[in-house]
Amino acid sequence: MFVIALFTVTLFLIARGILTLVQRYLDARGAGRSFKRMLKQGRIDAGIYADAIWTEASSFGRTKLRPKISRTQQRVIRDARRALREDFLNDYAPGFYQYIIIFLIASVLGLILETVYMYTMYGVLESRVGLVWGPFSPLYGFGAVLLTAVLWPIRNEPIWKIFVISAAVGGTLEQLAGWGMETIMHAWSWSYLHFPDHITQWVAWRFLIMWGALGLVWCKLIMPEMLFRIGEPTTRRQGIVVGLLTAFIVLDIAITVLCFYRAGKRQEGVPPRNPIEHYIDDHFGDEFISDTFENLNLDRDKLPRTE
Structure with missing residues (x-):
């Protein structure tokens, strides 16, 4: 990651x-x-x-x-x-309008770059999307929003403080994302168990240091310029568009979580219990998930373990 x-x-x-x-x-x-x-x-x-x-x-x-x-x-x-x-x-402190735009930009750019990286490094061209609808990888969007929200109040603090807090934010994000994938979605996408300095399955000391450096770059070079260029909404149309995009992303995330939840339940042999779960099974079954989320491993027998 x-x-x-x-x-x-x-x-x-x-x-x-x-x-x-x-x-x-x-x-x-x-x-x-x-x-x-x-x-x-x-x-x-x-x-x-x-x-x-x-x-x-x-x-x-x-x-x-x-x-x-x-x-x-x-x-x-x-x-x-x-x-x-x-x-x-x-x-002007960043607010909902700015955070949504940052989320969308980082989600799309992260997906594009991840796809290019995997093809360039490993010759693998596969679907790297993180949501059922649209070209989004929400992990990068959440990461950008989280870094912005945490680092904005301390952007003028000493560099060492920004570094330490950025490292903590990056490690927390990786831990929660990895744990959530395995616990809720019964899936995994990366593991650091093969590194001697791993702290958990999803966190390693070397990457905490790198997260700190990335946080400095984001705080000092990227975040101020991005927020300035996004600016404040000057027309009602801008607010409406961002509101519609927000509703779409929330629905997209909710459907995606339900898809992985039902995938795990289907592996356990649990049948759908309500109309929503029936709809998910009918429209977003195992074949859809395997074709759409090709980079995720859904085989529970192959999940890396920390013990």
């Missing part, structure tokens, strides 16, 4: 690097939504065009002047943007 989390964070860093390059290009051209917002708010003024080089550009049959802003003024723009971001982060 940790290896995929590492690659997921790496993907976030790559995405941030690309966005930074795009933003610098827009700054050099005096364009972009954030540039116009800073002009409107008075964080930068028309003096930003001092020493700019103007050229003619044609677009859709229309000719207009485009500036090439000097490097000195580009630094002024970047300083103003950093101040804008810090003011936003100091005034």
